[in-house]
Amino acid sequence: MVKKKTTTLDSIEASKTYACTFFSQRNNDAAPSFCVFAASAGDVLEWSDIERLGPGVQGVQRRENIAKRRQISKFFENEANTIPTAIVIALDQSKVSADENQLTIPITSGPKKPGLVIDGQHRLLGISDFDKNVKVPVVAIMNATDTEKAFQFLVINNKGSKVSQNHIKALALTFKPKDLSQRLKAAKIALDSxxxxxxxxxxxxxxxxxxxxxxxxxxxxxxxxxxxxxxxxxxxxxxxxxxxxxxxxxxxxxxxxxxxxxxxxxxxxxxxxxxxxxxxxxxxxxxxxxxxxxxxxxxxxxxxxxxxxxxxxxxxxxxxxxxxxxxxxxxxxxxxxxxxxxxxxxxxxxxxxxxxxxxxxxxxxxxxxxx
Incomplete structure (x- = not known):
């Protein structure tokens, strides 16, 4: 069941509203609920922080890899290329306004934004470098504690399964091999390891x-x-x-x-x-x-x-x-x-x-x- 949360948006410079879908994977109050929507990369960076591990930093995200960020931006120079993988954000539910199918997120001038990037920082930054108006899919974790944020980061980055090389080669045979190979080469992605x-x-x-x-x-x-x-x-x-x-x-x-x-x-x-x-x-x-x-x-x-x-x-x-x-x-x-x-x-x-x-x-x- 969707958990409604209504908050008065005070002391804000602006806000962004998105049509969205709320759902829960577990039927208990201990597990977080999720919100799925699309937003421009520039929008997400306006209302989300990217905190990284390092001296004096308590966030869960890894240090930025400039090369990966540039690879994403370069990848988007081919008009046929897209990335459907969602950016995962933890949202401070006390700072947003939500109903059954709409989410409003404030853009504040304070030091702490409503959102925190859990996964997808390089995709988000690289796409924004290319064109901040390009939309990205977003999965927002609505009521995550600090422990939950760290847990989700570790799960996403350690439990995800890579696509096998046999699967990739099977796709290459199913579709036009020459076209797929050329597109992968243009995107500077090797067909196998x-x-x-x-x-x-x-x-x-x-x-x-x-x-x-x-x-x-x-x-x-x-x-x-x-x-x-x-x-x-x-x-x-x-x-x-x-x-x-x-x-x-x-x-x-x-x-x-x-x-x-x-x-x-x-x-x-x-x-x-x-x-x-x-x-x-x-x-x-x-x-x-x-x-x-x-x-x-x-x-x-x-x-x-x-x-x-x-x-x-x-x-x-x-x-x-x-x-x-x-x-x-x-x-x-x-x-x-x-x-x-x-x-x-x-x-x-x-x-x-x-x-x-x-x-x-x-x-x-x-x-x-x-x-």
Whole structure:
């Protein structure tokens, strides 16, 4: 049964009214009731807070991931793309006015808004960045205690089942495979969890490696880099369990951000015929060298680098490159066999030595054993 709640809306600047449906899943007073309605993303942000875990913060929401927020906004640039998943909000029932099929929410100037986002912060923020007038489905928890809010957050984020890869592939066969694949690629979503799908996206528009991956389907004469170079690099990033990089799509975009900065600094020289930087050994070793240093920056309280802020990541990569040189990758290396575990170790040691040499004002090749 719907629980009616009528409240006089005082001391407010404005209010928003929505047609809605109330219902309860349990027939007892201990369980919360729900209200389902549609509202623009901008509206929801006007009357809802997003509180995050962190120093001095008591809310239930996780820290914002800038990369995920941007992915949502980018996703909506395709006019065919939509997200039907609801935003879950806890509403302070003492601050709203409700009847059988209508809900009025005040927009207050005070420090605490009537709503609190329980799930969907990145969807909400990303959609609002794209166009705050885009509507989102909302499920409001009407009479939740602080404990209930935390409980709902934990349940939603730990008990939800991911769609199996077999199910996804079955859908791809049921519908037009080419159309579905193209749409997923445009949205920068890999069809499955295999890294090869992410390499295909790295080979596409907006990447410094566009049309440079040695796939049979790659058009043009630029292709030269074997897919394994990217697969191994993405695998290394995932293995580090870096903060805010727990999603395969975000890990891929983090990798692309690093290499955009490298290519911006060294230009076409990075892709010259004899340059080892964009061979397998170069991609793997340079990626690992840079990622290790960015990870160290993220761990230092003094720097507290946000690895999901790709603009800041690129800025830090540019600074790191001031102690590196493209000449190393164009130089003749002693012997061969560097595309091995031992070879990779030697290249990484060389990169560390070059960084120290340039910092100390020495010639970059001093004591670099492999040149």
């Amino acid at each position: 295999e890294r090869l799908g992410h390499v295909e996206i790295i080979n596409g528009a907006g990447s410094p490696f566009a049309n440079r991956v040695d796939f049979p389907t790659t058009k043009g004469k630029l292709k030269k880099i074997v897919p394994e170079a990217f697969e191994r690099s993405l695998q290394y990033i995932e293995s580090l369990n870096l903060p805010k990089l727990d999603d395969h799509d975000v890990q891929r975009d983090f990798f692309v951000a690093i290499w955009k900065a490298i290519v911006a600094a060294w230009g076409d020289a990075a892709f010259s015929d004899n340059c080892k930087l964009t061979e397998k050994v170069g991609i793997i070793c340079m990626s690992r060298f840079v990622v290790d240093r960015l990870a160290a920056m993220a761990d230092l309280d003094e720097l507290d680098l946000d690895l999901s802020d790709f603009a800041e990541v690129a800025s830090q990569v540019t600074k790191l490159l001031k102690r590196q040189t493209i000449e190393f990758w164009n130089a003749k290396w002693k012997g061969s066999g560097y595309d091995t575990a031992l070879g990779h170790t030697k290249v990484l040691e060389a990169l560390v030595r070059i960084s120290r040499n340039i910092k100390d004002g020495r010639e970059w090749e001093a004591d670099v054993d492999i040149v």
